[in-house]
Amino acid sequence: MSTLPERMIRYLVEVLLAERQPAFLEVDATGRLLSSGGALAHHGLTELQHGIHVEEQLSYLMGFLPSPEERVVLSNLQTGSGACIDVHILRDSQETSTWVILLDARSEHEHKQVMQQKGNELSLKTEKQARVLNAHLGKSVVQMLLEGSWPIRSSGERRNATILFSDIRDFTPFSERSTPESVFRTLNQYIPAMLDPIQEHSGIVDKIAGDAVMAVFGILNAVDASPKLAVHTATAILRNVADVNRLRTAEGQPCLEVGIGIATGPVAVGLIGTFERRGFSAIGHHVNFASRLQGQARPGEILLDEESHRLLEQDGVRFNERMLQLKGFSNPVRAFGLFPLLSDAPPESESRTKSHRS
Amino acid sequence: MIQKKICMLGSFAVGKTSLVRRFVHSMFTDKYLTTVGVKIDNKKLVYGDKEVSLLLWDLYGEDEFQRVQTSYLRGSSGLLLVADGTRPETVDKAIELRDKTVTSLGNIPYLLLMNKCDLAEQWEVAPGRLRQLAQSGWRILHTSAKTGEGVEQSFLSITAMMMGDATK
Numbered sequence: 001m002s003t004l005p006e007r008m009i010r011y012l013v014e015v016l017l018a019e020r021q022p023a024f025l026e027v028d029a030t031g032r033l034l035s036s037g038g039a040l041a042h043h044g045l046t047e048l049q050h051g052i053h054v055e056e057q058l059s060y061l062m063g064f065l066p067s068p069e070e071r072v073v074l075s076n077l078q079t080g081s082g083a084c085i086d087v088h089i090l091r092d093s094q095e096t097s098t099w100v101i102l103l104d105a106r107s108e109h110e111h112k113q114v115m116q117q118k119g120n121e122l123s124l125k126t127e128k129q130a131r132v133l134n135a136h137l138g139k140s141v142v143q144m145l146l147e148g149s150w151p152i153r154s155s156g157e158r159r160n161a162t163i164l165f166s167d168i169r170d171f172t173p174f175s176e177r178s179t180p181e182s183v184f185r186t187l188n189q190y191i192p193a194m195l196d197p198i199q200e201h202s203g204i205v206d207k208i209a210g211d212a213v214m215a216v217f218g219i220l221n222a223v224d225a226s227p228k229l230a231v232h233t234a235t236a237i238l239r240n241v242a243d244v245n246r247l248r249t250a251e252g253q254p255c256l257e258v259g260i261g262i263a264t265g266p267v268a269v270g271l272i273g274t275f276e277r278r279g280f281s282a283i284g285h286h287v288n289f290a291s292r293l294q295g296q297a298r299p300g301e302i303l304l305d306e307e308s309h310r311l312l313e314q315d316g317v318r319f320n321e322r323m324l325q326l327k328g329f330s331n332p333v334r335a336f337g338l339f340p341l342l343s344d345a346p347p348e349s350e351s352r353t354k355s356h357r358s
Numbered sequence: 359m360i361q362k363k364i365c366m367l368g369s370f371a372v373g374k375t376s377l378v379r380r381f382v383h384s385m386f387t388d389k390y391l392t393t394v395g396v397k398i399d400n401k402k403l404v405y406g407d408k409e410v411s412l413l414l415w416d417l418y419g420e421d422e423f424q425r426v427q428t429s430y431l432r433g434s435s436g437l438l439l440v441a442d443g444t445r446p447e448t449v450d451k452a453i454e455l456r457d458k459t460v461t462s463l464g465n466i467p468y469l470l471l472m473n474k475c476d477l478a479e480q481w482e483v484a485p486g487r488l489r490q491l492a493q494s495g496w497r498i499l500h501t502s503a504k505t506g507e508g509v510e511q512s513f514l515s516i517t518a519m520m521m522g523d524a525t526k
Contacts, residue, residue, distance in 0.1 A: 059413055060398050062363055063433010072429050076395020084395070105395075112394045116418075120370045120392045123421060127445060131482065 019107065020086075025100040027054050031065045034097060043085065043102050054100070060087075067091045067098045076109050084109040141204055141220070141280070151219060156270030161218040162226035162308060163287050164203070165261045165294035166194045166237055171211035174256065187211065189244050190256060197236035201229045206282055214291075216282045219269060227264050227308040228315065234260040234302040235340040242341060261294025263287075263305040292326040293335060302338045309336040359402075362520050363413045363433050364513075367426065367459070368440035369451040370419025373473040376503035377440065378416045381513050386504050393418045396430060405517055412517065420451060428462040436520045437468040438512065443481035443500075444474055453491075467519035469497050471512050476502040 004012075016022075023038035023045060031053045040046065048057055055062045060079055064072065072089040079085065086108075088101040133142040144150045152159065168190050175183045187210075194213045198205055203215040215233065218226030237258065245255040265286035272281045289305055297303040304312070309319060319336035326333060366374040375393050379385050382401045397416040402409060415434070420426050437459060439452040452470055459466075472488065474481075492498055499515065501508035 059361065059400065059411075062361060062413060069429075072432075074396070074430060078395065078397045080398070080400075109394055113392065116394050117392045120419070120421065121390070124371055124390075127447070131445075 020103040020105075023102045025054060025058075025102075027065050027098045027100060029066050029096055031055060033057065038102075039104075042104065044081065044083065045102075061100065064089055065098055065100075076105050076112070078109075082106075144220070151221070152269050154271040156268055158266050159219060159269050160226075160265065161216050161267050161269065161282060161286075162230040162262060162264040163267065163282060163290035164198070164215045164217065164230045164233060165290045166213045166215075166234070166258050167260075167294050168211040169257045169259055169299045171256060174254065175211075186253075186256070189248070190241065190258070193240035193244050194237050194258070197233045197240065200236070201233040203229065203233055204280055206280060212294075214287070216267075216269070216280075218264075225311055227262065227304070227311045230262045230264075230308065231302060231304070231312060231317070231338075234262065238300060238302070238341050257299030259294055259297030259299055260302045261290045261292065261297055262302065262308050263290035263293060264308040264311060265289070265305075288328060289326075289333075292328065293324075296324050296326065296335070297337070300339050300341060302340065304336040304338070306334045306336070359409045359411050360521075361411045361413060362435040362517070363415060364436045364438060364516060364520075365431050365434045365459075366414065366416045366438050366440060367452070367455045368419060369442070369445070369448040370421050372419065372440045372442040372445070372448050373501075373503045374416050374419065374438075374440045377438070377471065377473065377501060377509055377512070378414050380503045380506055380509045382414070384506075386506075388504070401513070403514075403517065405514075405521055408521075410517060410521070412513065420455065426455065426458070428458065431459060431463055434459075434463060434466060436466060436516045437463075438471055438516055439468055440471045440473050441483070442474050443472050443483050444477055446483045446487070449483055449487065449491075467516060469499055469512060469516050469519070471499055471501045471508075473501045473503060475500040475507055476504045 021039035021042040023036070023040045023043050025036045025048070026034040028034050033048060033050050033052060033054050035050065036045070036048050040048065054065055060077060067089045070091050074087040074089075077085050077087055084105045086103040086105045088103070090099045090101070092099060130142065141150075174186070178186070190211070191208060191213065195205060195208075198213070198215040201217070202220045203217045204219055206214040206216050215230075217229045217233070224232075237260065241258050248255050263286045265284075267282045267284035267286050269280070269282045271279065273279055286305075293303040293305060304319065317338065319338050321334060321336050323332045324335045366378060368374055370392060371390055375391070375397060376386060378397070378399055382399050393416060395418060399414045399416065401412045401414065403412065404410070415430065417426055417430055418424065437456070439456055441448040441452045456468060459468075470491065472483070488498055497515070499508050499512050501512055503509060
């Protein structure tokens with residue numbers, strides 16, 4: 001930087017002195033006050049006693065003297081009575097004493113306060129919006145929408161996807177004999193146990209309908225194929241439900257089980273609703289198919305359609321095949337069941353099942 | 359008289375200033391006013407047969423634009439890490455700040471204050487998360503600067519810990 005003319009330096013020093021009202025304390029190596037000067041009265045320091053420890057006179061300097069560092073700056077210290085100061089602590093080159101410089105910081109503080117207040121209020125609002133959106137759509141969906149990288153056309157398109165339905169078994173009779181508080185407390189234990197794994201495995205929660213959850217896999221980018229993601233999700237759901245049940249058993253509460261249906265195939269996906277309020281939705285035969293399979297799944301069972309099973313075959317997971325007559329389907333369909341939390345699959349009904357190893 | 363410096367640390371708008379205000383002045387206001395720099399307050403109390411002067415450093419909340427300068431922490435004997443139960447990310451911030459202070463201050467007594475317990479119905483921090491933290495050695499107290507719940511207890515607990523009594 002080129003040298004400033006002397007007149008300018010004098011002027012800047014005058015401005016600085018008037019605005020910042022510097023005062024100084026010289027402190028010896030043991031922390032005692034050696035000398036002081038400058039605008040002490042401006043900082044309310046009219047009763048300083050030389051030879052006495054500075055920390056006893058200015059408690060906010062506790063731990064700072066003598067300074068182990070060459071230079072410490074503490075900005076915007078509000079020490080009561082509306083005062084706001086910057087404190088610069090400098091060790092002299094001989095290391096025999098420390099200089100404490102006090103500068104009035106009120107004007108800078110007021111300016112910073114306005115800016116910071118606006119910034120923080122905005123951040124709080126943004127955080128809240130993000131939390132609400134995440135809670136309704138899932139973090140990855142919100143992130144994609146915000147980044148403009150939502151992977152499907154809002155107007156709708158046909159995609160190959162895997163649909164998962166998970167439903168709490170016998171919830172309706174439970175809700176009829178329980179208080180509303182107990183019903184919602186129970187739902188708020190089981191539903192998160194189903195939602196968390198969906199989001200962890202790149203699924204989109206399509207809807208939560210009372211005691212059932214529908215999710216779609218294969219829309220968000222993921223390394224694994226969608227049936228695999230859905231089966232991993234279903235297994236995690238069953239584990240979470242087992243954890244909830246352990247907790248409820250300890251509390252003396254009745255335990256509930258879930259059944260899960262999974263189907264893979266082409267579905268129409270898009271956004272439904274008004275411009276102000278709309279949500280992702282998947283529609284088509286395979287949505288109904290997954291729902292029907294879920295209806296047939298026994299407590300603790302994951303029931304797959306043939307296509308999901310075919311795409312999983314190389315994984316060597318052992319499923320039990322059975323033929324099912326589903327409502328709305330003219331012919332019996334092949335379905336593949338798995339009880340991932342049991343070491344052995346339970347006995348199948350003789351008339352409609354046969355053992356199957358894939 | 360024994361003098362102890364306590365730093366209030368946490369994300370912005372978790373209620374650090376309100377907790378100090380409630381403890382020192384028995385006052386509370388709903389209006390959020392951000393702290394710039396540090397507010398220093400003093401409160402004397404009697405611990406056993408000793409008089410203790412607490413020097414409370416209420417530091418600005420950390421956010422993505424401003425990090426807490428560790429030089430402010432020098433001379434601290436205890437930390438009150440504050441989180442807002444309605445904002446789960448503030449628990450992460452409290453953990454991050456605690457890790458940061460270990461580097462500069464070593465292992466000094468600390469407590470996690472889960473503030474805004476008057477808004478318990480709006481809390482979004484999973485109880486399991488707090489159980490996990492407690493299992494890993496964190497002492498957690500629930501506070502409300504609004505109602506005063508747990509506030510005095512928190513400052514008394516950290517004082518006891520600083521005085522070498524971990525059972526309080």
